[in-house]
Amino acid sequence: MSVIYSDFALYTFDAAAGGKGDTVAYLLPNAELNHRHKNQVEARVIKDEQGGPRARDQGVIRNEVNISGTFLPTNASDLPDEHKQGLRDLFGQAEVSDQDQVNRLAYYLTKVGAPFILEDLDEGITYDVGWHNRAEAWGAEDENAYENGRYPMLWIRDVDTIDASRRLGEEYTIKAHTGFQSIEEA
Numbered sequence: 001m002s003v004i005y006s007d008f009a010l011y012t013f014d015a016a017a018g019g020k021g022d023t024v025a026y027l028l029p030n031a032e033l034n035h036r037h038k039n040q041v042e043a044r045v046i047k048d049e050q051g052g053p054r055a056r057d058q059g060v061i062r063n064e065v066n067i068s069g070t071f072l073p074t075n076a077s078d079l080p081d082e083h084k085q086g087l088r089d090l091f092g093q094a095e096v097s098d099q100d101q102v103n104r105l106a107y108y109l110t111k112v113g114a115p116f117i118l119e120d121l122d123e124g125i126t127y128d129v130g131w132h133n134r135a136e137a138w139g140a141e142d143e144n145a146y147e148n149g150r151y152p153m154l155w156i157r158d159v160d161t162i163d164a165s166r167r168l169g170e171e172y173t174i175k176a177h178t179g180f181q182s183i184e185e186a
Helices: 081-091 098-112 132-139
Strands: 001-015 019-045 054-073 118-122 128-129 150-152 152-164 170-178
Touching: 001 098, 019 081, 019 098, 019 118, 054 098, 081 098, 098 152, 098 170, 118 152
Parallel strands: 128 150
Antiparallel strands: 001 019, 001 118, 019 054, 054 170, 118 128, 152 170
16 A cells, blocks of 8 residues: 655546546645555365365455545645635635535535546646546556556545544545446446
8 A cells, every 4th residue: 555645636527528627625735645456355265185275366456545634724824825825716715614625525525426536736646547538548558557647537435524623624534446437427
C-alpha cells in the first residue's frame, strides 16, 4: 500500500465532454491517499494423500483508494491563501465552513453519483481513465497502463466524517474503488 500526501481535487465525470465536470471538493492541504491493490485468492486445506494447504489465484484484482484529511474553513490560519481563495471561488461566498464542504461532497455523492475523477494537483497523478479515453491514456493494447500516472476513475463506496466540534475542521475519509463504467454506461 502506498501513501501520498498532497493536494487533491475531486470532480464529477462529464460524459458529454469526456472529462472533468463540476468540481466537487478540494481535498487539501493535508490529504493522505492510500492506494491498495487486492488480489482475490482462494485458500483452503485439502485432506488427501498429499495433504496441506492449497491456494488458487482467482485472477480478480480490485484496486481501492482511501483518502483521509480534514476539511478546513476559510478562516483557518493554517489554510494557505491560495486554498482559501479556491474555496471562495468554488462556493461563491467569502466564508466557507468545513460543514459546507462536507455537505457539497454528500450532495454530489447522493444526487449526482459516480464516476468521479481525482486529480493530484502536486504530482500530476489522475484517476480519470474510462472507456471513453482508455486507448488515449494507455495505448491501444493497454501496455502503458498505470506507467504514466493515470488510473481508472473512482467509484466512491463510503464517506466517513468525524465531527470535530472541539477542533478546527472536519475530518473525513473517502473510500473508493477504481474501475471503468460498464459497457452499457459508457
